[in-house]
Amino acid sequence: MKATAQNDNLKRAIILSIVLHCILVAVLIWSSIHQLQETSSGSNSSSIDTVIVDSSAIVQQYNRQQQRDKQTQQRLKVQQRQRTAQQKKNETATVKKQAVTAAKQTATEKKKQTAINTAQAMAQKKTGAEATSKQSEEVNTLLSELTDVKNVLKTSSKPVSAEDSKQNSAISTEINAYKTLINNAIKNKFYDYTNYLGKTCNLRIKLGPDGMLVSVSAAGGDPVLCQAAISAAKTANIPSPPSSQLYEIFKNSTLKFAP
Numbered sequence: 001m002k003a004t005a006q007n008d009n010l011k012r013a014i015i016l017s018i019v020l021h022c023i024l025v026a027v028l029i030w031s032s033i034h035q036l037q038e039t040s041s042g043s044n045s046s047s048i049d050t051v052i053v054d055s056s057a058i059v060q061q062y063n064r065q066q067q068r069d070k071q072t073q074q075r076l077k078v079q080q081r082q083r084t085a086q087q088k089k090n091e092t093a094t095v096k097k098q099a100v101t102a103a104k105q106t107a108t109e110k111k112k113q114t115a116i117n118t119a120q121a122m123a124q125k126k127t128g129a130e131a132t133s134k135q136s137e138e139v140n141t142l143l144s145e146l147t148d149v150k151n152v153l154k155t156s157s158k159p160v161s162a163e164d165s166k167q168n169s170a171i172s173t174e175i176n177a178y179k180t181l182i183n184n185a186i187k188n189k190f191y192d193y194t195n196y197l198g199k200t201c202n203l204r205i206k207l208g209p210d211g212m213l214v215s216v217s218a219a220g221g222d223p224v225l226c227q228a229a230i231s232a233a234k235t236a237n238i239p240s241p242p243s244s245q246l247y248e249i250f251k252n253s254t255l256k257f258a259p
């Protein structure tokens with residue numbers, strides 16, 4: 001753009017110079033022709049002075065035009081520099097804006113990833129805790145069942161026969177029935193036991209001969225259910241054991257409680 005403007009200005013200057021020289025030559029020729037025809041020296045002198053004055057005016061006009069052209073070129077250069085500086089400024093601002101946007105996006109992605117990692121860690125921790133709790137429940141249940149079997153075996157010193165097998169089966173039925181009675185007595189003291197459906201708690205209980213609860217504590221299971229079950233057991237009306245044999249089994253035993 002700058003080179004094109006300079007070429008246009010140079011062309012205009014050349015054309016103007018040619019036109020001025022043509023006019024000057026024409027004026028000189030015209031002056032020479034009329035000089036021969038005129039006889040008065042005064043008139044000749046006046047014509048020559050006129051031609052000289054006119055040539056000087058043309059040269060001054062040409063110089064003024066050149067000066068205007070230079071000023072125009074200078075203004076164009078200044079405008080070009082201003083446009084270049086503004087363009088650089090705009091580019092710098094755009095780059096800064098893009099950098100800020102990229103930094104914000106990176107920070108947001110990091111926050112999201114941190115939240116995901118935290119949630120995954122919490123889920124894994126919860127899963128591990130649930131697995132440990134489940135294993136503890138299974139161990140306590142197994143110990144409870146072994147204790148029940150051991151207590152049952154203690155009540156008999158004879159070799160196991162068909163009759164003993166029937167008797168043991170009957171005792172097992174009585175044990176399960178009494179467990180159900182204790183479980184229902186505790187469940188009846190719950191305000192809303194449906195909130196705990198699907199959860200279990202192993203209760204270590206001590207009973208008196210009349211069914212009075214001597215002590216109760218948690219031996220594993222869901223902590224919230226265990227807390228509620230202990231409170232309910234302390235106010236429950238537990239029936240007395242149907243026989244002394246059952247009392248020996250339940251006077252110090254572990255009960256798997258499930259609402």
